[in-house]
Amino acid sequence: MNLAPPHTSMLEMHELSKVYPTPKGPYVVLEGLNLSIQEGEFISIIGHSGCGKSTLLSMVAGLNPITKGTIALHGKKIKRPGPDRGVVFQSPSLFPWMTALENVMLGVKQVFPHGSKKEKTDIAKYYLARVGLGDAFHKKAADLSQGMQQRVGIARAFALKPKILLLDEPFGMLDSLTRNELQQVLLEVWNNERITAIMVTHDVDEAIFLSDRVIMMTSGPYAKIGDELNIHLDRPRQKLAVMDHPDYYTLRAHLINFLEH
Amino acid sequence: MNSNLNKIEEETTTEVISVSEPTPSKTAKSPVKQSAQNHVPQAPKKPTYERVIKLLKMVGLGFLESLIRLIVGDDPKRQLKRIWLGVGVPLIAFIVFVVAWQITASTLKSDLGKIPSPSEVWGQSEVLWKDHVNERKKEKAFFERVEKRNAKLLARNPQAKVRTPAYTGKPTFIDQIITSLKTVFAGFLLASFIALPIGIFMGLSKTLRIAINPLVQIFKPVSPVVWLLLVTMFVSALISQNIFLGMPKAFIISFISVALCSMWPTLVNTSVGVSSVDKDFINVARVLRLNTWNKIVKVVLPASLPLVFTGLRISLSIAWMVLIAIELLAQNPGLGKFVWDEFQNGSTDSNAKIIVALFVIGSIGFALDRIMVVIQKMVTFNKNDIA
Numbered sequence: 001m002n003l004a005p006p007h008t009s010m011l012e013m014h015e016l017s018k019v020y021p022t023p024k025g026p027y028v029v030l031e032g033l034n035l036s037i038q039e040g041e042f043i044s045i046i047g048h049s050g051c052g053k054s055t056l057l058s059m060v061a062g063l064n065p066i067t068k069g070t071i072a073l074h075g076k077k078i079k080r081p082g083p084d085r086g087v088v089f090q091s092p093s094l095f096p097w098m099t100a101l102e103n104v105m106l107g108v109k110q111v112f113p114h115g116s117k118k119e120k121t122d123i124a125k126y127y128l129a130r131v132g133l134g135d136a137f138h139k140k141a142a143d144l145s146q147g148m149q150q151r152v153g154i155a156r157a158f159a160l161k162p163k164i165l166l167l168d169e170p171f172g173m174l175d176s177l178t179r180n181e182l183q184q185v186l187l188e189v190w191n192n193e194r195i196t197a198i199m200v201t202h203d204v205d206e207a208i209f210l211s212d213r214v215i216m217m218t219s220g221p222y223a224k225i226g227d228e229l230n231i232h233l234d235r236p237r238q239k240l241a242v243m244d245h246p247d248y249y250t251l252r253a254h255l256i257n258f259l260e261h
Numbered sequence: 262m263n264s265n266l267n268k269i270e271e272e273t274t275t276e277v278i279s280v281s282e283p284t285p286s287k288t289a290k291s292p293v294k295q296s297a298q299n300h301v302p303q304a305p306k307k308p309t310y311e312r313v314i315k316l317l318k319m320v321g322l323g324f325l326e327s328l329i330r331l332i333v334g335d336d337p338k339r340q341l342k343r344i345w346l347g348v349g350v351p352l353i354a355f356i357v358f359v360v361a362w363q364i365t366a367s368t369l370k371s372d373l374g375k376i377p378s379p380s381e382v383w384g385q386s387e388v389l390w391k392d393h394v395n396e397r398k399k400e401k402a403f404f405e406r407v408e409k410r411n412a413k414l415l416a417r418n419p420q421a422k423v424r425t426p427a428y429t430g431k432p433t434f435i436d437q438i439i440t441s442l443k444t445v446f447a448g449f450l451l452a453s454f455i456a457l458p459i460g461i462f463m464g465l466s467k468t469l470r471i472a473i474n475p476l477v478q479i480f481k482p483v484s485p486v487v488w489l490l491l492v493t494m495f496v497s498a499l500i501s502q503n504i505f506l507g508m509p510k511a512f513i514i515s516f517i518s519v520a521l522c523s524m525w526p527t528l529v530n531t532s533v534g535v536s537s538v539d540k541d542f543i544n545v546a547r548v549l550r551l552n553t554w555n556k557i558v559k560v561v562l563p564a565s566l567p568l569v570f571t572g573l574r575i576s577l578s579i580a581w582m583v584l585i586a587i588e589l590l591a592q593n594p595g596l597g598k599f600v601w602d603e604f605q606n607g608s609t610d611s612n613a614k615i616i617v618a619l620f621v622i623g624s625i626g627f628a629l630d631r632i633m634v635v636i637q638k639m640v641t642f643n644k645n646d647i648a
Contacts, residue, residue, distance in 0.1 A: 061548065062547075062548075063547060063548070081544075081550070082548070082550055083550060086548070087545075087548050089544070091541055093539075093544070093545050095542065095545075095559075095564075096642040097641075097642035106559065107549050108550065110549045135323055140642070160549075167566050201547065
């Protein structure tokens with residue numbers, strides 16, 4: 001039976017809708033959205049605030065119930081959250097009473113329940129070192145700066161070895177210096193792992209720098225996909241090299257043009 | 262320090278206190294790096310005195326900070342200014358208060374007696390201490406006498422039945438303080454044992470919250486007097502002997518009443534704390550698929566500790582306030598009874614003794630609150646937000 005086309009898409013959204021009931025009647029955030037994502041792709045979803053891009057991401061995470069349509073990961077419908085979809089939240093959402101290591105370990109223990117204590121610790125330490133926190137394992141999360149906390153957040157998501165990584169404006173709360181720095185960190189870790197990733201952002205440069213494909217969403221209500229843009233820049237990428245690329249401003253203009261209309 | 266007291270006033274009235282966001286709002290300023298492999302530079306090691314200061318702050322003696330900094334010569338001008346503000350100003354306010362008191366005392370007189378002056382009060386506090394010391398001496402002498410007599414009896418007749426009678430001296434002021442402290446701790450413990458589990462369950466289950474909340478709202482404003490009468494009735498009906506499980510009946514009545522009066526802030530704050538845990542924390546727990554037990558123990562409880570402890574702190578100060586009233590009303594041993602006895606006594610020293618008790622009661626209340634703050638700082642994560 002070779003009728004089915006060779007499908008490499010790992011995440012499939014079909015006729016996806018989200019409606020919030022309000023006292024003034026139903027509020028339709030998203031309607032009839034279709035999107036498929038290939039294995040190993042880095043996708044950015046860009047759009048104005050309130051267009052439902054974060055809602056979309058939280059539905060993929062399983063944190064927000066789906067009103068209509070389906071989201072399927074490897075052909076299996078998403079019904080509830082789980083560690084196969086690692087989430088990096090906008091606020092780092094670390095448990096401040098735990099150390100950096102304990103925060104990462106909490107997830108690792110859930111995903112590798114049968115590993116030895118040392119194996120689990122090694123995984124957690126490895127990812128913390130990857131995000132540049134090699135000497136802050138035992139610092140309380142509350143004592144870390146916001147940027148360092150988000151590094152832990154990234155390490156925590158990668159350490160789950162998820163099938164897909166969901167990043168909800170992960171750098172939205174950071175100052176621009178720290179943001180640049182963390183984009184680089186994220187990209188370096190991602191280059192090693194090549195985990196399929198969906199990132200929500202409203203930063204055009206961030207979207208170009210990180211992703212293979214940028215999905216542009218129209219403003220809500222009734223938000224849907226307005227346009228798509230492939231970013232064919234070579235990897236591994238360096239921020240300055242990307243910005244010097246001859247296509248950079250064409251890509252940037254495309255995105256900004258969409259957002260301004 | 263006055264601000265702390267004010268804060269408690271506020272807390273008692275508003276019941277649930279907003280605790281600032283668990284995520285610290287530190288400005289994110291980590292140094293610029295080119296690569297993730299670079300180390301994040303660590304802060305240089307702090308000198309010993311910084312650690313001493315941190316420790317002092319931890320145990321609630323933060324006002325000594327400036328003194329230490331002055332000694333080690335860290336910006337002396339600024340330290341002197343801070344000492345002046347932190348110690349000098351309150352001291353002057355206290356002196357003004359004492360002078361005003363002295364003037365009032367010498368001008369105001371009533372049929373019930375006159376207002377004792379500060380010096381009289383001080384004198385009485387010494388008298389009370391001496392009474393205590395003398396009473397202890399008498400007690401010791403009494404037991405020595407009994408022992409001698411018993412030894413004599415035994416020497417004459419080894420089969421003689423000897424007994425050691427209980428010493429029946431009047432409890433001193435210090436004894437009353439100790440009794441009150443024991444009672445307030447027993448009451449506070451009982452209140453916590455009741456309020457914490459119920460509060461946690463209420464916080465976790467919306468249905469339970471809706472079910473129990475009306476009852477809580479009805480019982481919360483009930484006057485201590487009513488609780489005391491009810492508890493007296495119940496305890497008297499259930500326990501006939503005067504000593505039960507090694508505890509005097511009066512003590513049992515006091516501490517149960519105290520618990521029933523003081524448990525409400527803990528209950529309400531715990532349920533609010535548990536039910537209002539940061540949504541992001543819950544989402545993390547959901548993504549990680551933590552089981553219910555881990556979710557409660559590792560996420561919900563630590564996240565709600567600041568509110569829980571604020572509740573415990575209010576409960577303890579209410580417990581202390583209520584206890585004195587209950588002792589006074591029920592004639593149960595303790596500082597309240599001391600005050601009442603002195604009031605009935607009506608001798609010339611009595612008023613001064615009552616004022617001594619007033620200062621002692623106030624100071625103990627203050628100390629208890631500081632102890633709670635220290636514990637709160639040790640166990641909760643947002644240490645900087647606790648007054």
